Amino acid sequence: xxxxxxxxxHLIKTRGQHVTLRCxxxxxxxxxxxxxxVLGQGPQFIFQYYExxxxxxxxxxxxxxxxxxxxxxxxxxxxxxxxGDSALYLCASSFGILNxxxxxxxxxxxxxxx
Amino acid sequence: AQSVTQLDSQVPxxxxxxxxxxxxxxxxxxxxxxxxxxxxxxxxxxxxxxLSGSTLVESINGFEAEFNKSQTSFHLRKPSVHxxxxxxxxxxxxxxxxxxxxxxxxxxxRLAVHP
Numbered sequence: 493x494x495x496x497x498x499x500x501x502h503l504i505k506t507r508g509q510h511v512t513l514r515c516x517x518x519x520x521x522x523x524x525x526x527x528x529x530v531l532g533q534g535p536q537f538i539f540q541y542y543e544x545x546x547x548x549x550x551x552x553x554x555x556x557x558x559x560x561x562x563x564x565x566x567x568x569x570x571x572x573x574x575x576g577d578s579a580l581y582l583c584a585s586s587f588g589i590l591n592x593x594x595x596x597x598x599x600x601x602x603x604x605x606x
Numbered sequence: 607a608q609s610v611t612q613l614d615s616q617v618p619x620x621x622x623x624x625x626x627x628x629x630x631x632x633x634x635x636x637x638x639x640x641x642x643x644x645x646x647x648x649x650x651x652x653x654x655x656x657l658s659g660s661t662l663v664e665s666i667n668g669f670e671a672e673f674n675k676s677q678t679s680f681h682l683r684k685p686s687v688h689x690x691x692x693x694x695x696x697x698x699x700x701x702x703x704x705x706x707x708x709x710x711x712x713x714x715x716r717l718a719v720h721p
Contacts, residue, residue, distance in 0.1 A: 495649075496649065523707060527709075532713070533713050534696050534698075534712050534714050535650070536711070537708045537709065537710070540707055540708065542706070547706045548707070550708070582649065584650075586707055589706055591702075591706065591708070591709075592638060592657055594652045594655070595650075595707065596649075597642075597649035599647070599648060599649045600649065
């Protein structure tokens, strides 16, 4: 079975540009979460989507947005990129919304902002 | 709000030696606790979790962690490590009454097992 897949795996952007990252959850999983992992730090929660609705949001500016599609895949969008947005962006899926279950993570999209 | 502190950023150890990776958390509400592992060039994988019941939880590959509520700790231990245990280990918590699946992670501990 395919795990959580993310694309692209690596990308380079310049300040002020926009980026879209994509995530396909494990088949049957209805929840997708996004995390930002800056080098040397643990992942930080950005969003959780469940059944195409935003169910949770972390402490990130409005430049960060996301959506979930009817097939439960998801996109993370970041506008007006800053140098500090350089990070590994992780997508995680789970069957439900509650916090007792296991999160399944993809390998991430590594974004470098120059 | 919750926070997680992993007391060691790096832990070098020889193969077959015991290891302990320390994790302390701060929270004004009750939390669930997790350890995730990230092998090189891979995504994070759940290693073990504490939801309720026995305070000692075990993983299938020999790791164990003990929840200590009074010391707000959830240290990870293994009596004898292998080269294949080399990875980054993350401790995480989530509020029990959070209503959604938000994990608060520590900064990670890099375990390096040497022959």
